[in-house]
Amino acid sequence: MRTLILSAEDVAAAVRHVGLNALMDEVIAALHAACDDQHGNETYDVPKREGFSYDNPAVGLLEWMPLLKRDVEAFIKLVGYHPNNPWKRGLPTVLSSLLKFDTTNGHLRVVADGTLATAIRTGAASAVASRILARPDSSTLGLIGAGAQAVTQLHALSRLFPIREVYVCDIDERVAQSFARRVETLRLDDVRFHVCAANEVAGAADILCTATSVAVGGGPVFEDGALLPSVHINAVGSDFPGKTELPRSLLDRALVCPDYLPQAAREGECQALPPEQLGPDLMQLVRGCGQYAANQTRTTVFDSTGFALEDYVVLGVLERIAAEIGLGLEVEMESRSDPHDPYAGLAGSPAAPLRIGVDLKEAVAAGGLQRPGKNR
Amino acid sequence: MRTLILSAEDVAAAVRHVGLNALMDEVIAALHAACDDQHGNETYDVPKREGFSYDNPAVGLLEWMPLLKRDVEAFIKLVGYHPNNPWKRGLPTVLSSLLKFDTTNGHLRVVADGTLATAIRTGAASAVASRILARPDSSTLGLIGAGAQAVTQLHALSRLFPIREVYVCDIDERVAQSFARRVETLRLDDVRFHVCAANEVAGAADILCTATSVAVGGGPVFEDGALLPSVHINAVGSDFPGKTELPRSLLDRALVCPDYLPQAAREGECQALPPEQLGPDLMQLVRGCGQYAANQTRTTVFDSTGFALEDYVVLGVLERIAAEIGLGLEVEMESRSDPHDPYAGLAGSPAAPLRIGVDLKEAVAAGGLQRPGKNR
Numbered sequence: 246m247r248t249l250i251l252s253a254e255d256v257a258a259a260v261r262h263v264g265l266n267a268l269m270d271e272v273i274a275a276l277h278a279a280c281d282d283q284h285g286n287e288t289y290d291v292p293k294r295e296g297f298s299y300d301n302p303a304v305g306l307l308e309w310m311p312l313l314k315r316d317v318e319a320f321i322k323l324v325g326y327h328p329n330n331p332w333k334r335g336l337p338t339v340l341s342s343l344l345k346f347d348t349t350n351g352h353l354r355v356v357a358d359g360t361l362a363t364a365i366r367t368g369a370a371s372a373v374a375s376r377i378l379a380r381p382d383s384s385t386l387g388l389i390g391a392g393a394q395a396v397t398q399l400h401a402l403s404r405l406f407p408i409r410e411v412y413v414c415d416i417d418e419r420v421a422q423s424f425a426r427r428v429e430t431l432r433l434d435d436v437r438f439h440v441c442a443a444n445e446v447a448g449a450a451d452i453l454c455t456a457t458s459v460a461v462g463g464g465p466v467f468e469d470g471a472l473l474p475s476v477h478i479n480a481v482g483s484d485f486p487g488k489t490e491l492p493r494s495l496l497d498r499a500l501v502c503p504d505y506l507p508q509a510a511r512e513g514e515c516q517a518l519p520p521e522q523l524g525p526d527l528m529q530l531v532r533g534c535g536q537y538a539a540n541q542t543r544t545t546v547f548d549s550t551g552f553a554l555e556d557y558v559v560l561g562v563l564e565r566i567a568a569e570i571g572l573g574l575e576v577e578m579e580s581r582s583d584p585h586d587p588y589a590g591l592a593g594s595p596a597a598p599l600r601i602g603v604d605l606k607e608a609v610a611a612g613g614l615q616r617p618g619k620n621r
Numbered sequence: 622m623r624t625l626i627l628s629a630e631d632v633a634a635a636v637r638h639v640g641l642n643a644l645m646d647e648v649i650a651a652l653h654a655a656c657d658d659q660h661g662n663e664t665y666d667v668p669k670r671e672g673f674s675y676d677n678p679a680v681g682l683l684e685w686m687p688l689l690k691r692d693v694e695a696f697i698k699l700v701g702y703h704p705n706n707p708w709k710r711g712l713p714t715v716l717s718s719l720l721k722f723d724t725t726n727g728h729l730r731v732v733a734d735g736t737l738a739t740a741i742r743t744g745a746a747s748a749v750a751s752r753i754l755a756r757p758d759s760s761t762l763g764l765i766g767a768g769a770q771a772v773t774q775l776h777a778l779s780r781l782f783p784i785r786e787v788y789v790c791d792i793d794e795r796v797a798q799s800f801a802r803r804v805e806t807l808r809l810d811d812v813r814f815h816v817c818a819a820n821e822v823a824g825a826a827d828i829l830c831t832a833t834s835v836a837v838g839g840g841p842v843f844e845d846g847a848l849l850p851s852v853h854i855n856a857v858g859s860d861f862p863g864k865t866e867l868p869r870s871l872l873d874r875a876l877v878c879p880d881y882l883p884q885a886a887r888e889g890e891c892q893a894l895p896p897e898q899l900g901p902d903l904m905q906l907v908r909g910c911g912q913y914a915a916n917q918t919r920t921t922v923f924d925s926t927g928f929a930l931e932d933y934v935v936l937g938v939l940e941r942i943a944a945e946i947g948l949g950l951e952v953e954m955e956s957r958s959d960p961h962d963p964y965a966g967l968a969g970s971p972a973a974p975l976r977i978g979v980d981l982k983e984a985v986a987a988g989g990l991q992r993p994g995k996n997r
Contacts (some may be wrong), residue, residue, distance in 0.1 A: 250626065250952055252954050253953065253958075254956065254966075257966050257967050260967055261967060292671065295668065295671075295687075297666060297687065297695055297724075299689065299691065299724060301691070301692045302692060303725045305724055305726075309685055309687060311671075311673070311685060313683075315675065315677070316675075316677045317678075319673055321699060323697060323729070324727070325722060325726065325728070327725070331960035331961065334726055335957065336622075336726055337958065338960065340726065340727040340728060340955050341727075342720075342729050342954070344718075346699070346701060348673075348678060349678045349679045349703070349710075350679065350701065350706050350710055350716065351681060351683060351700070351702065351703050351706070351715075352712075353699070353716070356732060356954075358954045358955050360956065360958070360963070365963075392960075392961050393960065393963045396962060396964060420961055427959075427961060427962045430967070431964075576626055576628050576950065577629065577630060578628045578629060579628075579716050579734050579736055580629035580633070581712065582629070582713065583803075584706060584711065584713045584768075585707065585767075585768050585772075585796055585803060586803045587736070587741075587769045588807075590633050590737075591636055591637060591737075591806070
């Protein structure tokens with residue numbers, strides 16, 4: 246059976262075909278629609294992500310993020326987080342793969358590079374939440390942390406808000422300084438960029454995005470002080486127990502909305518708060534968006550830890566484009582062999598008959614294997 | 622970065638190259654060696670498998686089985702179990718994919734079809750356990766359930782024991798009758814095959830393998846009675862809570878060895894027994910094989926639920942062969958894009974500049990998206 250392989254270059258070609266803005270718009274709309282699903286949690290089964298955490302051969306995390314769309318299909322994202330990748334290896338911090346399975350028969354339908362998809366969906370999720378919680382006339386965006394995630398935060402928010410001023414900072418001054426150049430692709434000709442300190446960024450923002458690699462216990466990344474009362478914050482960086490970006494006093498007065506509660510309560514800003522202090526999650530927000538829009542005048546936080554539904558939505562969009570223009574490689578991954586005979590597909594043509602291989606005696610003589618009874 | 626794609630045909634080519642017996646011998650030896658690892662549980666981190674279970678669009682399971690080899694690499698098997706595949710869709714019950722990751726940077730190194738690998742490793746695991754627990758002169762093999770798994774049980778055990786008589790049964794008489802034909806590939810010219818009832822199979826066996834698709838609560842698959850006192854049983858079929866194959870009275874008098882305790886206690890034969898009644902697991906068995914060989918004269922059970930270490934070992938063998946003869950497809954899955962700019966790889970040549978796409982106003986006009994403030 247055929248498996249569609251979508252490499253980074255295929256994903257890039259898909260983006261080039263529709264255009265970056267059209268792709269972001271489609272992802273925002275599709276994520277909004279998925280969250281708006283009337284059946285919501287009955288439609289999707291999204292276990293918390295789990296993973297391996299290690300210090301050797303590098304500091305890193307490798308996680309799996311499964312999703313079942315009931316009666317339809319299954320999905321899993323496999324994602325590596327290696328914070329030293331950019332400066333040690335010239336690679337993105339986050340590398341990932343997106344896989345989709347046919348739940349009729351277990352067939353692996355798609356394997357796609359998830360690196361760009363992850364960046365885009367994180368921006369799109371902030372856009373979906375901000376559309377409900379931020380003032381519609383928000384024109385000043387603050388970015389604390391100016392790496393890869395900041396690019397898609399600006400991109401996604403610029404699709405929904407009349408952004409004119411962007412205040413930006415990063416612990417690495419060069420990263421902050423290069424930000425305006427790195428977003429030239431977006432052709433935001435009317436936007437002015439200002440590099441300044443974190444507290445100034447926070448104080449200026451109608452919408453503030455924190456997307457830092459702050460260490461566990463190293464937060465907050467700015468001080469609570471002169472923020473606008475109606476500021477909406479997309480907290481993107483928290484993704485590990487003990488790693489949070491926002492001041493507790495701010496969380497205490499804000500409406501704090503997790504993207505996905507089981508995960509945000511463990512590794513997002515929500516871990517700082519008792520359950521009764523938490524607001525609606527992203528699906529609840531979208532389904533009740535009229536009701537929650539009243540919060541646009543107060544301080545609100547979208548606690549974005551990143552969950553599998555977002556990645557699943559992007560993969561659907563990429564598959565649609567790939568099918569439209571014939572992108573990707575189709576590989577006959579699984580054989581349609583005799584279900585009762587695992588060796589059926591192996592026999593070669595009569596001219597090249599199956600070789601059964603060396604006799605076990607040779608293997609034993611080679612020291613690779615011992616017959617039973619020779620245990621010591 | 623390059624990802625190696627090994628399709629079913631590549632795996633078949635690898636097997637053809639070394640020969641089926643040599644491959645089985647190498648997998649048995651490699652699994653034994655992995656279990657014999659002095660550092661054992663410190664070397665490997667193997668979480669219990671988790672998964673989705675569903676009834677629609679088909680009865681099925683989709684599971685993920687991760688493994689971390691500390692300081693070396695990470696592995697995950699994704700496996701579908703769809704019991705109606707053979708008769709409804711002409712597909713194997715078990716389809717799977719094996720993925721390997723570089724823990725230096727999160728890079729996806731390999732994606733391989735796991736269908737044949739799963740069949741082979743299940744045989745190899747029984748061989749590793751039987752080598753320690755079964756009498757070395759075992760010459761009569763009993764097979765209850767004569768599907769795909771029975772083929773590799775016979776194959777693996779025939780590499781270590783002087784098998785001369787094979788007694789076989791299946792709830793589907795045609796599957797039992799076709800067994801001898803289906804194992805002709807193995808060229809076991811001295812072996813005689815007998816189709817008979819389950820209790821006769823059990824009574825005749827020096828080594829008995831149960832590999833059935835018995836329903837939850839449908840066991841045992843034979844009656845405790847005239848079994849040889851020194852019989853060794855490889856119980857392969859239990860893989861779900863409530864699904865067991867062996868009579869409780871037999872378990873009570875046997876040394877019962879789980880392949881991997883956390884999993885066997887939940888979904889193997891071990892779920893019927895209190896923890897204090899359980900014997901050593903596969904790694905303990907191998908490391909103490911001299912000590913445990915004393916059990917060859919009593920009834921022993923290897924409770925084989927199938928765990929990620931076995932699959933990881935087969936993938937290593939397949940990778941070795943693939944590298945040797947240049948098998949598989951190398952795909953540039955992940956881009957080496959600017960780590961601070963997710964959109965860096967997208968710009969086309971000057972002749973084909975990046976298209977930013979339709980304006981949001983068009984998207985809004987098309988009804989796909991609404992600017993904020995329009996919430997109702």
